[in-house]
């Protein structure tokens with residue numbers, strides 16, 4: 001198993017870098033993952049050998065490019081268990097996907113008095129699109145609190161799930177607490193009330209096996225760059241019948257069949273949502289990332305991260321004054337740990353770790369509501385992926401101890 | 409310049425209480441926030457009739473860069489005129505601290521400087537309002 005992991009680690013060229021004279025220890029994969037050479041090569045190969053615009057023109061390269069783009073769509077569809085590839089809309093990132101649902105579905109379906117139900121733990125990208133639509137439609141966002149441990153109390157959810165709730169918007173896994181929400185159970189309850197379920201899967205798809213059909217949700221959004229893929233490509237999955245009744249939000253070339261002065265005929269789903277030249281190289285790179293994850297095995301990704309997370313929780317707990325956010329049970333959380341050290345600002349922890357070559361995130365991680373709710377001004381986050389090792393966590397601990405020594 | 413922000417002499421400034429705390433009767437105070445990192449510092453100034461800063465203190469929860477730059481700035485301002493304070497630039501402040509900051513931390517260092525500019529604006533606004541009122545009378 002060790003040797004196998006080494007083989008995978010060697011696939012990430014950036015891990016050979018020195019940072020401030022030390023070996024890079026990359027613990028910021030929740031912000032963006034590093035890319036294996038297989039993904040980098042796929043993107044390069046596309047530009048070297050196949051580059052042309054898609055769905056336009058009839059020349060050979062144009063056909064090749066279109067085929068690669070559509071093959072990538074198929075690859076994504078099978079990876080997350082979509083019914084057909086046409087349920088996959090390529091976007092720029094998760095933020096773009098979430099805005100597409102909020103505007104494309106919300107603007108025509110939400111009315112005055114309707115409620116969008118969410119939690120205080122959401123990323124800004126999952127909240128602001130809805131706050132904007134609610135303001136325009138007269139509906140309102142309602143925020144559920146989480147338990148002290150960072151879990152969603154299902155009784156709270158049931159009590160908040162009134163007839164006014166038209167859509168439930170949640171992240172599958174929290175980018176601060178790591179909490180994995182029981183999406184299947186949530187979807188069943190929402191269905192009974194006739195509410196839609198929109199899931200932000202940015203922190204889930206890279207780390208746990210996701211099957212949108214068995215989850216029972218209606219929309220599912222994620223970014224390619226957090227799952228070994230390139231930056232600039234994102235995905236929105238939606239149920240076919242819902243996508244068919246949504247309005248496009250980006251008008252222009254590539255999303256219409258016919259234009260005749262004042263009228264136009266929209267292209268089919270999903271092209272009607274992909275106005276303008278898409279990030280074909282990004283889609284090709286994402287498909288290569290999925291191949292890579294499939295080869296590694298999503299069960300193995302999960303196993304590896306549970307091992308790292310358990311070890312990290314055990315180690316970090318030994319630091320005096322350090323407080324781990326979110327649940328301590330690794331079975332209900334993903335491989336990221338946010339923590340606060342009494343009297344020390346997260347930026348200082350991150351700066352001192354950086355001087356040791358260790359990259360972590362500090363600040364509020366785009367989750368202002370959550371930090372305000374917990375009454376902390378910021379936190380430090382170490383997030384793990386397939387290329388991290390137990391030794392990385394030992395170095396993290398040593399770095400944290402150095403920070404405490406200097407600043408306390 | 410030494411790149412090490414966490415070297416001993418700066419850590420001493422960080423932990424020092426010299427310019428930290430609150431003034432009994434400040435002429436002006438501002439609460440400066442950096443929403444990106446959740447930093448919040450309060451700056452207070454005592455200003456004499458002839459426009460000299462006679463005392464300055466800061467307080468709040470902030471990172472070492474914010475704290476150290478606030479401490480240097482406050483220390484440097486006492487005894488200076490507000491005309492001098494108005495002219496202080498980011499470069500002056502960096503020179504005072506004597507460190508090279510990475511781009512992501514420059515914002516933390518300039519928080520206090522922005523606070524200073526806002527405080528002067530607030531002070532002068534308040535003053536011209538009372539002067540105007542006096543004139544109108």
Ligand SMILES: Cc1ncc(COP(=O)(O)O)c(C=O)c1O
Pocket residue numbers: 030031093094095096123125126171173174175200202203223366
């Ligand atoms: C939970 C969650 N949602 C949404 C996003 C936004 O992702 P992107 O910036 O790729 O659109 C992130 C990433 O920071 C995230 O962690």
